[in-house]
Amino acid sequence: MAQIGKDISKAKTLLEQGQLVGIPTETVYGLAGNALDPDAVALIFATKNRPDFDPLILHTSAMDRVFDFVKEIPKPLDLLAAKFWPGPLTLLLPKKEVVPDLVTSGLDTVAVRVPSHPLTNKLLSELDFPLAAPSANPFGYISPTKASHVNDQLGEKIGYILDGGDCEVGLESTIVGIEDGEITVYRLGGLDIKAIKDVVGEVKVMTHSSSNPKSPGMLKSHYSPTKPFILGKLDDLISEYSSRGVPFAVLSFCKSFPFLEQSIQIQLSKGGDMNEAAKNLFAAMRALDTMDVSVILSELLPEEGLGRAINDRLRRAAVQ
Numbered sequence: 136m137a138q139i140g141k142d143i144s145k146a147k148t149l150l151e152q153g154q155l156v157g158i159p160t161e162t163v164y165g166l167a168g169n170a171l172d173p174d175a176v177a178l179i180f181a182t183k184n185r186p187d188f189d190p191l192i193l194h195t196s197a198m199d200r201v202f203d204f205v206k207e208i209p210k211p212l213d214l215l216a217a218k219f220w221p222g223p224l225t226l227l228l229p230k231k232e233v234v235p236d237l238v239t240s241g242l243d244t245v246a247v248r249v250p251s252h253p254l255t256n257k258l259l260s261e262l263d264f265p266l267a268a269p270s271a272n273p274f275g276y277i278s279p280t281k282a283s284h285v286n287d288q289l290g291e292k293i294g295y296i297l298d299g300g301d302c303e304v305g306l307e308s309t310i311v312g313i314e315d316g317e318i319t320v321y322r323l324g325g326l327d328i329k330a331i332k333d334v335v336g337e338v339k340v341m342t343h344s345s346s347n348p349k350s351p352g353m354l355k356s357h358y359s360p361t362k363p364f365i366l367g368k369l370d371d372l373i374s375e376y377s378s379r380g381v382p383f384a385v386l387s388f389c390k391s392f393p394f395l396e397q398s399i400q401i402q403l404s405k406g407g408d409m410n411e412a413a414k415n416l417f418a419a420m421r422a423l424d425t426m427d428v429s430v431i432l433s434e435l436l437p438e439e440g441l442g443r444a445i446n447d448r449l450r451r452a453a454v455q
């Protein structure tokens with residue numbers, strides 16, 4: 136198992152040696168390595184068991200450092216950067232030579248973000264290089280929002296996890312680029328699309344993507360628990376699976392089911408708060424996945440605010 140702690144200088148030393156470290160961000164935990172070192176980047180792909188056609192996000196500590204790796208921040212993406220960095224926004228930007236092709240899977244854009252977690256931001260500001268960091272889960276599984284999640288699955292493969300507590304946002308960053316002058320959202324995430332529209336006006340949403348060459352990583356079956364994950368109307372699903380005698384657990388937005396055992400049900404937010412639901416989503420999916428049941432029954436949330444991004448994850452989890 137990996138060592139878990141808050142020692143920034145230890146994390147820094149390991150990263151400088153070309154090793155990988157689990158890092159906290161406000162969205163999810165990342166599996167970080169030196170983005171400018173092709174060997175470290177290759178180790179990230181191998182450790183996650185991630186196909187090399189799925190490019191990585193480069194993390195740096197401040198907007199002015201972004202220009203070390205990208206040619207420009209095209210207008211009006213610069214407005215989004217100024218407004219939302221540090222924060223859960225990733226921009227697709229024209230890359231400079233210095234970024235290894237392995238990071239971008241050969242694309243001429245690189246995904247960049249400035250995360251807002253204080254520990255990781257301090258680490259980034261002390262490093263001479265940016266960090267490439269995909270979510271710290273095996274490819275295709277649920278993203279980690281606690282240090283223990285990283286340890287559970289990748290602990291055997293990495294030396295150190297920087298413990299920044301529970302991730303505040305709980306959903307991966309929103310990925311935005313520009314295509315033929317149109318602002319395009321490639322992944323719904325922790326930054327609400329409405330906040331983006333308030334700055335740049337209308338945006339195109341293009342997230343359905345096994346057919347989307349721009350975001351090769353947005354494969355439909357992402358975020359999959361190992362158990363079948365069924366979406367529908369919970370009352371109907373519960374009566375159907377009860378009558379069939381199939382052991383199940385329930386993930387709801389806010390409703391509880393008094394006639395079911397408490398231990399087999401999780402509410403994402405008892406008060407119906409969307410931000411709280413986002414923060415709890417992945418930990419809940421992981422907890423349900425370890426219960427002694429055969430299926431997980433769940434429901435979509437209202438399609439508003441972060442509800443759209445949460446529903447995107449729930450739908451992908453339901454693809455078998």
Ligand code: TXA
Nearest residue numbers: 162165190191244246269270307308349350351352353
């Ligand atoms: O919140 C986050 O973004 C987290 C934390 C750790 O920062 N990271 C994360 O990384 O979610 P990952 O690797 O799990 O997801 C990155 C996504 C993938 O779907 C990938 O296909 C897409 O970003 N991506 C990366 N570079 C791209 C590029 N140049 N063009 C299009 N999509 C890109």
Ligand code: MG
Nearest residue numbers: 269270278307
């Ligand atoms: Mg991921």
